[in-house]
Amino acid sequence: MKIEAVLAFDAVADERAKQNEKWGVQRHGPFTWLAILTEEVGELAEAALHDEFGGEHADTLKEELTHVAAVAVQWLEQLEWEELDLMQALTEGGTNE
Numbered sequence: 572m573k574i575e576a577v578l579a580f581d582a583v584a585d586e587r588a589k590q591n592e593k594w595g596v597q598r599h600g601p602f603t604w605l606a607i608l609t610e611e612v613g614e615l616a617e618a619a620l621h622d623e624f625g626g627e628h629a630d631t632l633k634e635e636l637t638h639v640a641a642v643a644v645q646w647l648e649q650l651e652w653e654e655l656d657l658m659q660a661l662t663e664g665g666t667n668e
């Protein structure tokens with residue numbers, strides 16, 4: 572893996588750990604996840620605008636893009652967990668909690 576990819580994935584993993592520390596493991600429906608992701612995309616847009624035209628959120632583009640990626644990963648983790656839980660329930664009669 573190229574160094575820039577390693578750095579990007581590390582940043583997202585670090586942000587995921589921070590999110591879990593702050594909020595605990597999150598389980599939401601798709602509309603709530605989409606609202607959370609959209610809120611982060613809004614902050615990313617604000618960062619881009621402030622970089623372009625000035626503002627208090629200038630120089631936060633990388634941070635906000637990391638937030639977007641981390642929320643998307645967290646949502647995907649839940650979908651994977653649900654599939655694994657279903658598979659385990661079907662094969663063993665248990666859960667993966």
Ligand SMILES: [Mg+2]
Nearest residue numbers: 611614635638
């Ligand atoms: Mg953010």
